[in-house]
Amino acid sequence: MEIPYTVTARPDTGLWNAKIGIWLFLASEVMLFGGLFSAYIFLRLDAEPGYWPHGLLNVPVGTFNTAILIASSVTVVLAWAALKMRQFARYKIYMGITILCGVIFLVVKLGYEWPQKYVHFGAYIKSSALEKYEPLLGNKHLLAEGLPPRVEITGHLHNHEALHDPKIKEYEIALDPVYTDPTNPKMDRPHFLYVPPTEKIGVVQKADVERATMFLPTHNTYFATYFTITGLHGLHVLAGVLVFTYFWLPVGSKLYRENPEHLANRVEVAGLFWHFVDLVWIFVFPLFYLL
Amino acid sequence: MNNPPDISPAQHETEQYAHDVSKHVRGYLIVGGTLIFCTALTVFLSYVNFGSQKANVSVAMLLAAFKAGLVAYIFMHLSAEKKLIYRVLLFTGIFVFALFWLTYLAWYDPISH
Amino acid sequence: MDASSSVSTQHHHDAHSPAHGSGAAGDHHELPFWRKYIISTDHKVIGIQYGISGLIFLFFGFCLMMLMRWQLAFPGQRLPIVGKMIENVLGPGAMANGVMTPEFYNSLGAMHGTIMIFLGIVPVAFAAFGNFVVPLQIGAPDMTFPKINMASYQAFFVGGLIMLLSFFVPGGAAKGGWTSYTPLSDIADKGPTYHLIFNGQTLWLIAFILLITSSLLGAVNFIATIIQLRAKGMTWMRLPFFVWAQFVTAFLLLLAFPPLESAIVMQLMDRVAGTSFFLPSGLVVNGAAVSISGGGSPLLWQHLFWFLGHPEVYVLILPGMGIVAEILANNTRKPLWGYKSLVLSVLVLGFLSFIVWAHHMWLTGMGTAVSAFFQTTTMIISIPSVIILSAFFISLWGGSIRFTVPMLFATAFLPMFGIGGLTGIPLAFNTADLYLHDTYYVIAHFHYIVAPGTIFALFGGIYYWFPKATGRKMSDFWGKVHFWPSLICMNAIFLPMFLQGMLGMHRRWYDGGQGWNLAAEKVWGLSGFHWNTPISIAAWVMGLAQIPFIINFFWSIRHGEKVDDNPWEATTLEWTAPSPPPHGNFVAAPVVYRGPYEYSLPGRAKDYTMQTEPVQPNERKAPEPTMSLGH
Amino acid sequence: MISLALINEFLGLPPNASAHGYQIDHIIEFSHWFMGALFLGWSAFFIYVLIRFRRNRNPVASHEGVTSGISTHLEFAVVLIEAVLLIGFAVPLWAKRVNAFPEEKDAILVHAVGQQFNWNFHLPGKDGVFGRRELALVSNSNPLGLDPADAAGKDDLVALGELHVPIERNVIVDLSSKDVIHNFCLPGMRIAQDAIPGQIIPMWFKPVKTGNYEIVCGQLCGLGHYGMKGMLVVDTPDDYQAWLKERMELSGNQIAPPPLARPPGEPPVGPTPGTVAPPGAPKTEKPGGG
């Protein structure tokens, strides 16, 4: 006996095997990301005022990446539709675009966004010393506005040695724009366009610092969740790209010649996975970049 | 009851579906456009002050839910899916919700003093 | 006891696995040895691979416990012979001069729990029996995704291997209990003497990711198979109860494991990348402030862990219930009583098991409202268990009970599960658990369910389906020699633990209570601490009692009594296939005409009517249960 | 009630020494009676059936089996009893435990801070106000990080491992932990609560019998978990005052007892934690090692 319903649907369930397989798998993925998002919710709700940063990520780049993923979602259904209509050449094109989009997404993420964070620096000021740095932080102004306080000074670290050398007693930070003009109401909320750190150097005594690191997962729970969730999401994108490439290469053509419906089914299944990855990003983007 | 149900494959079903596909293509493009538009809208609205952080988050999440719904409904063909898949997803939905909600409750109902 | 040897024996056993002789298939050419037994995609071979590896792990987990029982009964005394051997292999950090160190005790405890549950019971109860039996019972040629099935076993195997290897890294295996509560497990095994990756706790996490992957792949496969590959006429309400149990179990694994996976990823990040998901600010360890960003929550781990943890305990019991159901029906020679309510109960059980998890966390500072909710759901979930057990009991009434070896184990399962389940009830009241939490009462509660419960069901299942897998029967005599001492020892081990728990003796005590006044109180003639001695002796005798089984098992593969395809005169589909079933399982696609347990139909010569026998026109027929599961 | 309590005695539950404890004992009792009844009932049925319907005696099985709905009644009874236990006992009792805290001004206030592997107790002293504690000040001689500059802390008492309380007074313990999760468990007082780092969780009880009661750490907290023992001494009011006085004189130079001190005369259990290198660690010469 052979395994039935690999290509055609079983009439009483109306489904072929892989279709049900992928949906079950996606159900488990929902729970996986559900676990991570519940971590996000609780870490964020638990964070002390000022300890969940805003506006540290590059919004235009993030928006661009979002658009890329959406575009790839469109092309992947088009690729599938082309197969269903038995237009193989169009399938190749759409699938090619999809793969390209996936690659662009990953390159932007891993090649640009993450590295940008590794070189950014932040120093949490001890609560006892917040007063002292008021000129940089502008907390009185924020208090009056009813906004959460700033407890961190960020920018590019000027004296990198300070990280390792206990003899150096202060951090010299090329300040992010907020800290150069902290009481300006325009600075109260994040900006759409990314503004790089200024030339102005702020000096922060190590003795006044609670913790100071680059923007790495260790920096705070925000970056911990950011890197973990986007990392895991990135792995999913990578997996999708690999699978698509497999169907795009001659393997796909061969299968198409043997049984076009089978290839269409497989592309549909891989496409469902891809849409799911897109769907996760739809939540990741506002939660980390915008809010 | 005595007669086992007939479960031999039916060819016509898939063929008919393929026929419908061509009609959907335009729809996919429109949905893609809507999604891009909604993304722009999300970005824009995040700079509008709705009074509180909670309100802003809610707005963004509503939009995200709408977008996610579109992706699931149209791109993932949930609009024309079989009941069985809905059931699996329904239970999954209930359980993620339970995970979020009950953990949340457990957190915010501590022993009071 | 030595990890590496048990792994290598595994390959060895695989080679002699009962699928040998499946050449009867005839529809394809001979595959080379390694394709047929090592990387086979045939569900039966994979089932047997899972079975043998799982049993070895089970035995290994038991060996860890036998070591611990020495320390509990005779704390601080040298462990004769074995102590020296372990010291030679693992160094004085594990056994200093033949005396177990606290580190090693904690490692053994954590690994006993982990191995028993995730490498012993789940692989045997779910993966092995599920793989071997489910496709046969529903009349399918194989699993829907044979390659994924193979990948599932391989992920399990590598995960298990990593778990075992973690005994050998500096610091030894994980020490944080099978629950791995943070912050303890976040900060354990860290520091200059430890490797960043090759330390017990980190390897535990990595192995877990593989085990979860394995379970997820398996679960997808099971569900898809049961939905898609039922034979012609095999409607939902004609499925054997065992298949239903596996179906629900697969859903539990599918939906409960991923949140734990996310938690594992986060703990891995905490340990390797220095994040603070589960670490609050202001930790002082060993008198020094810990350099972390803080801001994390220790309770987040517990929520995510128990979100799996509780469904997991039903993963441990449901397949057992399924096996017992099959054996009961077969050996009472009558249908299971209340098939439909059994099915409904198992579905409700599966659903509810997702929303009771916080009953493991009564003492974490929960307020009234939430704890009332979780107490209520926990109470409600005990009802379907009662219904299932009641249905099993009532099924016995009016039967013509043959006490075959599988039936002995299935019979013993009932009261043993009863004791374990009933003692869950006081734990479910947070006010009673206030006293009982983390005492030996809890240990006794769940061991009654998993040890004389699930393990007995597994033994029963092995004796029951062994003829299908090999074409030979295991010896009845040695089966009884296995059964009676096992039953007695199980009770001798776990009954006194209730008393210890009532005295207030806590679990995970390296000294077995020796240093505690409360353990010096007498109960039933012995002090709480001194009860450890009879318990430990019973545990070791229990080990001896397994020897007849092990010998019987391996001996019968080649030398057992030859039997025909349906030696138990059973009704379900697997017994229509040849023994052992060939590749593709059935000679011709089976067609099903009736329910799974048509025993002792009135007016028939035979007292069993197989599912494939068409219904005669003159047959008096009760209406079949129906329930739409929807398509 | 006397006869009900038999089952607890039978199972070895030690005597209760707190005002609310008898309620906890009751729910343990009731549930055990309930379980016992179910178990005996089922067992009787079970054994009867196994004998009555064995093959020798009943060679032909009945296809139908039981047709009565008796089991439904039974299941209904189970539901009912569980509901009564839940609504009548467990929930209200818990609500009282965790919400209805006694007045602070009449109670003994204690901060208990767990650490591997000891309990630190912080008492407010005469003024009834707890001094400020700061992480940065934690050291071996100042295990709680008491701020010497804080006037409120001047008269505070810090005790290690042993806590005295007077009889018949409510005790409110605010629990926290410095490192990992511990559990402050007083079997004699029928009370337990996790001590979780980053949180402060209150609990309360009222001792009604003098004597020494062991404080168990009920949560795995590392290799010394088994020896993390504290002692609660319930004193007469006079003895309590004497203890306070003695403590007052000692205060300021608390020195931790060795981590795993055992009762006198007890043989040591295994090597002391920390004295043996972890398995596989790079070998160092041990004096006299072989």
Ligand code: HEA
């Ligand atoms: C397979 C495993 C399994 C099963 C099925 C159960 C079933 C149940 N468990 Fe158990 N439990 C565990 C495994 C299991 N548990 C484990 C492993 C732990 C500890 C984890 C750890 O901390 O390490 C634990 C811990 C645990 C706790 C936490 C205790 C603590 O840490 O303080 C609680 C609390 O509510 C609980 C409750 C229950 C309840 C109410 C059921 C109910 O579902 C039980 C319902 C069953 C019945 C009510 C029996 C019905 C039968 C009859 C009526 C017939 C009787 C017949 C005869 C006597 C002949 N369990």
Ligand code: HEA
């Ligand atoms: C499925 C789960 C499972 C099973 C089956 C068992 C089985 C047993 N367990 Fe275990 N146990 C746990 C899960 C399990 N345990 C968990 C989760 C914990 C908590 C860990 C923690 O604290 O974190 C625990 C803790 C625990 C403790 C408490 C330790 C402590 O707190 O310090 C004790 C104490 O005695 C104990 C004893 C036993 C004994 C004597 C058995 C015996 O019943 C074992 C009997 C086993 C067999 C009989 C196996 C026989 C197998 C074969 C014969 C196969 C051979 C065949 C071939 C090779 C072909 N266990």
Ligand code: CUA
């Ligand atoms: Cu502290 Cu266990």
Ligand SMILES: [Cu+2]
């Ligand atoms: Cu549970």
